[in-house]
Amino acid sequence: MSNLFSSLKISGSGLSVFRRKMNVAAENLANAETTKTVAGGPYQKKTLQISAKPTAEPFAKELRAARVELSQTDNRHLSQNAVSLNKIENIAQATSEEYVDRNEQSRMVYDPSHPDADEDGFVAMPNVDPLIEMVEMMTASRAYEANLSALQTTKTMTSKALDI
Secondary structure (H helix, E strand, C coil), X not given: CHHHHHHHHHHHHHHHHHHHHHHHHHHHHHXXXXXXXXXXXXXXXXXXXXXXXXXXEEHHHHHHHCCCCCCCCCCCCCCCCXXXXXXXXXXXXXXXXXXXXXXXXXXXXECCCCCCCXXXXXXXXXXXXXXXXXXXXXXXXXXXXXXXXXXXXXXXXXXXXXXC
């Protein structure tokens, strides 16, 4: 039963992370032309760092517990020791952290008619590329759909197992 909840937890963390990634990309797109923020300068592009956080449940231990012994009907079949499960790995969950790279420079655009232009006519524009942000949103959307599909597959498998 813990395997079921582990897979649901992994898919749920993936859904959460990629929803957050879509929100960050949408915020970047919405502020692609913002030249003045509360902090005083142009909008700074936000980035989401995605990483894996191991859970306390070792995958190999769960796999050994769920293992079904099969009888060997032919000497040419693989022996019972053919699969090695000695390496213990933890199941990972997705985590994310939002950050702003302060080292990135804003784009300087010549527009003397802009209200935020300096004395030379240049405006500091955000370092957001709308094309890159659209690709980020599409990628996050596809990853979200993949996690949703995994969640639905787990739900279907559980339902079918209970019907047996």
